[in-house]
Amino acid sequence: MxxxxxxxxxxxxxxxxxxxxxxxxxxxxxxxxxxxxxxxxxxxxxxxxxxxxxxxxxLDIGQSRRTISKIILHCTATPEGRDFSVEQVRQWHLARGFSDIGYHYLVGRDGTIYAGRPESVVGAHCTGQNTCSIGVSYVGGEEADGSHRPKDTRTHAQKKALRELVASLQKKYPGATVHCHNEFANKACPSFKLCDL
Known part of the structure; x- marks a missing residue:
């Protein structure tokens, strides 16, 4: 080699x-x-x-299992009240040079949980943390007026879906800790505090 x-x-x-x-x-x-x-x-x-x-x-050439120690929460940094599909987010990420959507899961405004990258594949959602984490995002995170000001825009359905998804991931990956993206990057994402999950 x-x-x-x-x-x-x-x-x-x-x-x-x-x-x-x-x-x-x-x-x-x-x-x-x-x-x-x-x-x-x-x-x-x-x-x-x-x-x-x-x-x-x-290097174990047959190795294919990732060790997940973190679940990292994100927002799409899009205006409140506007729907965006997983395919639209995928296209934004492809345009930025990613090989696919960067998140493993995307939660729509109606609470629907969409699969992004397979969990077995390293994400592209949090520099320095991608290898050991699962990236979960919700649609929204900014004021509706186009000012790009951060705002917790989660609908009731999104909040419920996020809590259930995170609980499910924690059962699947015992010991994995939950974090907001802003713990690792100088940005407001996901526009809410972890205690408000």
């Missing part, structure tokens, strides 16, 4: 991405680099994001 790093492409990158339970596109981008660093840290290797002989030697 060749040494891989940010910008590498090809079949070896696909093999690496499969082993790390990433979206397999053969392009060693920032999400792949983050996953490599996380893996290297867990294996007590130098966490430089470069896949050389030492990393290849401990």
């Amino acid at each position: 060749q040494t891989l790093r940010l910008g590498s492409r090809g079949q070896d990158v696909r093999i690496l991405q499969q082993a790390l339970a990433l979206h397999v596109d053969g392009i060693f981008g920032p999400v792949t680099e983050e996953a490599v660093k996380f893996f290297q840290t867990r294996k007590s290797l130098v966490a430089d994001g470069i896949v050389g002989p030492n990393t290849w030697a401990v």
Whole structure:
């Protein structure tokens, strides 16, 4: 296997991405680099994001299970009262260079829970936390007037669905802690406090 790093492409990158339970596109981008660093840290290797002989030697090519330690809550940062589909959010994320929608779940205004990325695939929703987390977003999070001011716009149905989804994920991933995106990034997302979940 060749040494891989940010910008590498090809079949070896696909093999690496499969082993790390990433979206397999053969392009060693920032999400792949983050996953490599996380893996290297867990294996007590130098966490430089470069896949050389030492990393290849401990990489289980058959590995496909992620270790989930966090559930991270988001909003779509869209105006109150406006509906957006999972496909629209996917298109926004593709336009930003993502390989798919960044979230694992999206909760519509009517409380419907839509699947995004498969849970087995690393998300693209919270820099530095994607490898070990499940990303959950609700539609909304901003004032209706287009000012982009943060606001908790969750409908009663969204609040109920979010609570149920998070409880279900915590049963599936015992020990996983729940966080708001703003704990890891300088932004208002998800426009509510965790205590208000």
